Amino acid sequence: MxxxxxxxxxxxxxxxxxxxxxxxxxxxxxxxxxxxxxxxxxxxxxxxxxxxxxxxxxxxxxxxxxxxxxxxxxxxxxxxxxxxxxxxxxxxxxxxxxxxxxxxLRLPNLPAAPVPRGKSAEDNVTIREGGSKPGLPAGAQAHWDLAKKYNLIDFELGNKITGSGFPVYINKGARLQRALIQYFLDYNTAAGYTEFQPPIMVNEVSARGTGQLPDKEGQMYYVTEDDLYLIPTAEVPVTNIYRDEIVKEDRLPIRMTAYTPCFRREAGSYGKDVRGLNRLHQFDKVEIVQLVDPAKSYEVLDEMVAHVERLLQSLDLQYRILRLCGGDMGFTSAMTYDFEVYSAAQEKWLEVSSVSNFESFQTNRMKIRYKDAGGKTQLVHSLNGSSLALPRIVACLLENHQAEGYIALPKALHSYFGADRID
Known part of the structure; x- marks a missing residue:
């Protein structure tokens, strides 16, 4: 705000x-x-x-x-x-x-000076690319076909139990989910982030604090009887941990990470772009959040971008980093970098992470403050990023690492998954 x-x-x-x-x-x-x-x-x-x-x-x-x-x-x-x-x-x-x-509350955050003008994703700026395009075998398949072939994910069963956008992970598919979650958490905690396991429902005050309300009210699942919202991301409960608090300056930066399931109605989504794991109503994600000294927030933003980039590099995936234009940024963001991974079988780029600096927009709503060296009370800056969202990572791992009769896994996952391949 x-x-x-x-x-x-x-x-x-x-x-x-x-x-x-x-x-x-x-x-x-x-x-x-x-x-x-x-x-x-x-x-x-x-x-x-x-x-x-x-x-x-x-x-x-x-x-x-x-x-x-x-x-x-x-x-x-x-x-x-x-x-x-x-x-x-x-x-x-x-x-x-x-x-x-x-x-x-209806005014969005102000874009930072480096944010380019633009109306849509077409106006975003590619900052850099990494990784290499995989060479796929003849007859390469999209992840929804690979998931069925290796009995990893059952989309029809999820539709039967709940509805479209709620897949069921099976056998090695479920194990891959757990392996990725644990690897992402270990990677984050090794970098100094403290792990939290927060609630996956929040009250209206918490949702308003991070800016989901009133901006994304129609995209959140609402529990009417108890006046609670299912979280769209761990950013909401984790950032609210410090709501209405004044922290000591020597505690900054505060680094937090959490795994949670995430829920998004994604009203109006349809067509080929939502097939398989491309867009879900429920998915798993590991999040990183920082509360920092305002003078250092853009330095921290660069650090967080580098942190997520190294994580993607460890998964041997082709990626690119985009600086979002003003028209494509989220309501609360002052600057956002998106990470996209190339889906070789679908021949398209898929967003797998956003890393954003909100400056004091969220912390003003939540009254998260610190006392500077002169004893003056100041608002901290908040930042967050996906590290990482699982569905499209899984999609690209399956598609980009498929071989004749098996799917190879990157070395970083071998010990977590308990094998070097899915067959």
Whole structure:
């Protein structure tokens, strides 16, 4: 969430940055300033009236002590009139504050300076590529056919039990899932991240804190009876661990990692792009989150990008890193890098990770702060990344490492999976 004071002082800059995002409703900025003007006026009126009431109340006590009851009674009547006048002002103030808070939540984060202008994925910028394109055997198959051939994943059974987008992993397919999760967690903890196992349902305050609400309300599964949301990513519960806390500066950076199942309705998804593991309603993901000193957040962003890149390199997959344009970034992000892996059998790039710096957008909502060397309370910056999301990694591992009669596994997974191949 942007801070009102910052918006007031930088109206033109805020509109220019939102324009980089291709955000259309720029009038919201003026609306916010106007609502804040109303709030200030009503607050001044409230404070002035309350101050007068306090002064009169003190004078009434003094008059009563002197036995001047008639004069005291006059002032009591004046106090009663002021209190009567104050009630509708207080109601107005509460209404304006509520509208201001609701309106400011509709503004996305401001893109950082290096973020390119653009409207869609077509305008993203490739930063670098790595790995090499695999040489596939004759008759190479897509992962949904390989999953059936080696009895790894049953998509039809998942559809029977739950519905489309909820696959059932079987035998070596289930073992591969566990192997990847454990490998990713071990890789992250070896780099200094503390592992957490958070709840997979969160309350509205937590979902609003990381920016899923109100932006992605229609994409989240909602448990109506208990007013809880199934998480779309571990980012939500993990970042909220420090909500409403002031951490000591020497504790920064705080590095956290977690494995969770993730749930996304993905309303409107259809066609070949959702076949197999390409897009699911439930999937597994290992996440990394950092809370850092604001002066170091872009340095940390580069470190996190390098961390995920090394992980992908260890899986022997062809990949590329994209800097997202303003129009393709998530609502809460100030800068995002996407990692895509090339699916040789499908002949397309598949997103497997996003690494983002949110600056103070999330931490302002959650009031995650620290005290600097001068004793001043400041908002920390938050960052997160997928390290990694499993479905498309599995898809590319199966497709890109298929051979005649088996699927070879990268060396990094041999000890975790207990074998060097799937056959």
């Amino acid at each position: 942007l801070q009102v004071a910052f918006i007031r002082q930088n109206v033109d800059f805020v509109k220019e940055r939102l324009g980089v995002r291709n955000f259309k409703d720029l009038d919201l900025v003026d609306t916010i300033v106007g609502l804040d003007d109303q709030r200030k006026k009503l607050q001044l009126e409230t404070d002035t009236t309350q101050s007068r009431i306090n002064t009169l109340s003190k004078e009434i006590g003094q008059l009563m002590a002197k036995g001047q009851k008639a004069e005291a009674e006059e002032k009591k009547q004046e106090v009663a009139a002021l209190k009567s006048a104050l009630a509708p002002i207080a109601d107005q103030l509460a209404g304006v504050e509520s509208e201001l808070n609701t309106t400011i």
